[in-house]
Structure formats: C-alpha cells, structure tokens
Amino acid sequence: MNDALYKLIRAHYRTLEGYVSAGMEMAKDDRKIFLNANENPYELPGLEGLNRYPEPQPKALLEAYARAYGVEADQVVMTRGADEAIVILTQLFCEPHEDAVLICSPTFGMYGVDARSMPAGVVDVPLLKQEGTFALDKDGIIAAATDQGKCVKLVFLCSPNNPTGTSFSHEVISEICEAVEGHAVVVLDETYAEFSENGSMAEDLESTPNLIILRTLSKSYAFAGMRMGCFLCGDTDFTALARAKALEAYPLPLMSIEAAFYVLSPEISALAKENIKKILAERARMAAALQESDHVVHVYPADANFLLVEMNDAKGFYNYAAAQDVILRDFSAKPGTEGCLRISIGTPEQNDIVLKLLSEFQK
Ligand SMILES: Cc1ncc(COP(=O)(O)O)c(C=O)c1O
Known part of the structure; x- marks a missing residue:
C-alpha cells in the first residue's frame, strides 16, 4: 500500500484480523449443501433465496460499478450508500479522541456527525462566498490539514456540494491533494457528479495516492431506497484491506445486489x-x-x-x-x-x- 494511505491508517487496522464469514470461505454453488452459516433451510413462498446470506462483494457487481465509474473492479468497495462509506473511512483513519476530519461548511452534515460519534474532532474551514457563489478556501484547507496540532486525517470535499450545489475545479482539488499528502487523505464526495459538467475525478485516482472518491446509485440512478454506494481508491491494497477489515460480514442486502445489476444494465x-x-x-x-x-x-x-x-x-x-x-x-x-x-x-x-x-x- 502506498505510504500516503498506509501511514495514516489507524495502527490497529494494520494488524487487526478481519472476520472471515462463511460466505467468504466458499462461493455459493447450487450443487453443494451449505450447512456452514446457520441459515434456515426452508425458503418461504415468494422469498426464495432470501434464506441465504448474500455474497459480501459480488465480483460481477464490482465489475458493473467499475464500468459505471471508469475504474477497475478491485478499486471499488461497495457500501450501503455513500453514507456507510463515510462511516467506514472515518473509522479507518481517525483515532478516537485524537484525530479530526476537516469539513468546508456549509456542507453535507454526516461528515461531522460520523466524526463526532467516534468521537473525532471536526475542523471547519468554511467555504468562501464570492461573487454570488461559493469557493473552497484552498489555502485555509491546506494550512489546517498540514497543521500537526490539528491532527486532521480526512479532508471531506463535496463536489457538487450539498447544500450549495457548487462544483469545485478539479485543478484546485488536485492542488489540495498534493499539498496535504502525508498529512491527510482527501475524500471527494461525488454523490451529485452525474448532474455536473465537471464530471468525476476518477481518472486522477491512479496518480493521486491520497485521493478517495465516494459515489452512489441513490441520486442519478434513482435508487436511494436500495442503499447502494461505494468508495473508489487507486490503491488496490487499500481497497482489499478495507473490504477485509472494515466492512461488516454481509454488508449488502441480497435484494439490493440483484436490483443493482438491473439498474446498472445498459438499458x-x-x-x-x-x-x-x-x-x-x-x-x-x-x-x-x-x-x-x-x-x-x-x-x-x-x-x-x-x-x-x-x-x-x-x-x-x-x-x-x-x-x-x-x-x-x-x-x-x-x-x-x-x-x-x-x-x-x-x-x-x-x-x-x-x-x-x-x-x-x-x-
Ligand atoms: C453529499 C452527500 N453525500 C452522501 C450522501 C448519502 O448518499 P447515499 O444515499 O448514497 O447514502 C448524500 C445524501 O443526500 C449527500 O447529499
């Protein structure tokens, strides 16, 4: 794993042994008799298949997400909405009572809520109001995120930003990533990217070691009820670690998985x-x-x-x-x-x- 991420992950995650679920040990296969997960063998009418636990991260769905977001399948970690991705990343990087996340208010409230519930600190570098719109305070963000005393581990940038609707330039976001490398990870929330001409920064992931992108099917795919999102990272050692150690045993409901294949189909x-x-x-x-x-x-x-x-x-x-x-x-x-x-x-x-x-x- 690249140092820009590895050195910032909470120390215990490096040694923590993740849970190995029954579903991870053995892929489902109709010819086998599965008596390894304490599942109920009797299917109820109309609910066939739901007596079984779902595959944690189905490979074919990772591939469908990867096609939708212009990355490789092993650069994707699927979560229950972008909301769960925020929780997981906060847990992975912020030591309770020590570290902090940086937010640029007014912005999406869950970054602060999830940090406080760790509890981790919240450093706010408010957006600047300029000419009837909002702008990132690039210098303020860099100064706060590189200030050792503030212990900022995650910089949440939301573009387009909720609730202001503002998109921020990829150039400025790249400059922030570069300047804070070694100090903090930039989590770019692209929940609304499909509605913006700016598009995604996914193609910068390979060259930006401390960039993680959040995506969701909730908005552009009209899929909020199914709770399907993900985070993307260029470093596949990091995504593998996150999948093995930070996800729950069976994070995605079976019906959401099946419906996600449908919503991501070309038609x-x-x-x-x-x-x-x-x-x-x-x-x-x-x-x-x-x-x-x-x-x-x-x-x-x-x-x-x-x-x-x-x-x-x-x-x-x-x-x-x-x-x-x-x-x-x-x-x-x-x-x-x-x-x-x-x-x-x-x-x-x-x-x-x-x-x-x-x-x-x-x-
Ligand atoms: C900026 C932002 N990020 C994340 C989310 C959560 O999205 P999801 O439905 O994927 O959990 C929202 C939801 O409104 C949002 O506005």
Missing part, C-alpha cells in the same frame, strides 16, 4: 441518463423562474439536482409550502446559508406547484 442506465437530462432542463427553468420572484433574493448557481435559494422570508415560505404538503429543506438558520431554502428538482408538474405557491405567497 436502465440509458433511461436514468435521459432522466438526468430532464432534471437539468428543469433545474435551468426553475432557477430562472425563481429568480424572477420578488420573494427571492438570489438563486445560487447549481450543478446538482437541487437549488439553494435565498429568500426574503425563507422560513415563512417553507411553512407556507409545508402547509400545502410541499416539503422543502430549510437551511435558513444554518451558518453560511442564512435565509436559504434548498429545493430539490422534481418533475415539471411538481416544480410548477412550487412556482405557483411562490406566486401566491404573501409576505
């Missing part, structure tokens, strides 16, 4: 891509229409499937919409997004309802 992937185009067209329409409203102060430029909208009375409109069964996300009281609501892009009909409510809303 269904093509439909998902068509839907992304519809969402992007609606995002543009909504951004323009919202900006026209007297209630709206600013619609932040967005690269994901939602818009961050600053309003004169965000809380009032949130409550007004909720009273009519339209549920938006209220960020108005959070630092960095004061006065803002986050509005997911829905179908044209759903979006029209939001616009209608806005036109009817009296301050």
Whole structure:
C-alpha cells in the first residue's frame, strides 16, 4: 500500500484480523449443501433465496460499478450508500479522541456527525462566498490539514456540494491533494457528479495516492431506497484491506445486489441518463423562474439536482409550502446559508406547484 494511505491508517487496522464469514470461505454453488452459516433451510413462498446470506462483494457487481465509474473492479468497495462509506473511512483513519476530519461548511452534515460519534474532532474551514457563489478556501484547507496540532486525517470535499450545489475545479482539488499528502487523505464526495459538467475525478485516482472518491446509485440512478454506494481508491491494497477489515460480514442486502445489476444494465442506465437530462432542463427553468420572484433574493448557481435559494422570508415560505404538503429543506438558520431554502428538482408538474405557491405567497 502506498505510504500516503498506509501511514495514516489507524495502527490497529494494520494488524487487526478481519472476520472471515462463511460466505467468504466458499462461493455459493447450487450443487453443494451449505450447512456452514446457520441459515434456515426452508425458503418461504415468494422469498426464495432470501434464506441465504448474500455474497459480501459480488465480483460481477464490482465489475458493473467499475464500468459505471471508469475504474477497475478491485478499486471499488461497495457500501450501503455513500453514507456507510463515510462511516467506514472515518473509522479507518481517525483515532478516537485524537484525530479530526476537516469539513468546508456549509456542507453535507454526516461528515461531522460520523466524526463526532467516534468521537473525532471536526475542523471547519468554511467555504468562501464570492461573487454570488461559493469557493473552497484552498489555502485555509491546506494550512489546517498540514497543521500537526490539528491532527486532521480526512479532508471531506463535496463536489457538487450539498447544500450549495457548487462544483469545485478539479485543478484546485488536485492542488489540495498534493499539498496535504502525508498529512491527510482527501475524500471527494461525488454523490451529485452525474448532474455536473465537471464530471468525476476518477481518472486522477491512479496518480493521486491520497485521493478517495465516494459515489452512489441513490441520486442519478434513482435508487436511494436500495442503499447502494461505494468508495473508489487507486490503491488496490487499500481497497482489499478495507473490504477485509472494515466492512461488516454481509454488508449488502441480497435484494439490493440483484436490483443493482438491473439498474446498472445498459438499458436502465440509458433511461436514468435521459432522466438526468430532464432534471437539468428543469433545474435551468426553475432557477430562472425563481429568480424572477420578488420573494427571492438570489438563486445560487447549481450543478446538482437541487437549488439553494435565498429568500426574503425563507422560513415563512417553507411553512407556507409545508402547509400545502410541499416539503422543502430549510437551511435558513444554518451558518453560511442564512435565509436559504434548498429545493430539490422534481418533475415539471411538481416544480410548477412550487412556482405557483411562490406566486401566491404573501409576505
Ligand atoms: C453529499 C452527500 N453525500 C452522501 C450522501 C448519502 O448518499 P447515499 O444515499 O448514497 O447514502 C448524500 C445524501 O443526500 C449527500 O447529499
């Protein structure tokens, strides 16, 4: 394993013996009688096959993920959503009570929640507000992540960022990776990458030893209910270690595995891509229409499937919409997004309802 990762992994993971599940010892094969995993031999009607534990990381599904994300199968670790990948990486790198993760607020809340539950520290280098949008404070991030006293092990960058919708340039992210190498690992959360023209940094993984990328089927593949995500790393010794020592015995539900093959098939992937185009067209329409409203102060430029909208009375409109069964996300009281609501892009009909409510809303 490359030093940029190996030296930062918590010491006990280097020697820890991972659990070897019955499923790992012997691949399932219809001709064999399996009495090694305390499974129930009686299948219930309509639930055939579900009496057996699933394969922890099915090779064919790793290959399907690899094709979708432009990497090799052994560079993928499949997890229950990107959410679980965040937990696993925090556990792998952060020594409780000693180490910290770096976040750039306003950003996805789970980075901080998972760190605090270790407990590990959270060092915040807030995004800079510049010309009506947000930017990474590159120098601030590098200074904090290389400050020995702060013990930052993971730098979470989210691009496009939730809740601001901002994409950050690959160049700046590469510069951060290079500058913090040996001090910290950069975890780039690409949960919304399919909605951005910037695309993915997966092709930089081989040449960037301290870069790990999070991906998920939840958003672009409309698969949130199945909880399927992954992390990607160029170093296959690291992904092998993570699979052997940091995953649960049977991390992926069988029905999620089977449905993931289906959603990643060429036919269904093509439909998902068509839907992304519809969402992007609606995002543009909504951004323009919202900006026209007297209630709206600013619609932040967005690269994901939602818009961050600053309003004169965000809380009032949130409550007004909720009273009519339209549920938006209220960020108005959070630092960095004061006065803002986050509005997911829905179908044209759903979006029209939001616009209608806005036109009817009296301050
Ligand atoms: C930035 C970001 N990362 C990760 C996640 C979690 O995604 P998943 O559904 O794959 O767990 C979300 C969910 O909203 C998110 O916004």
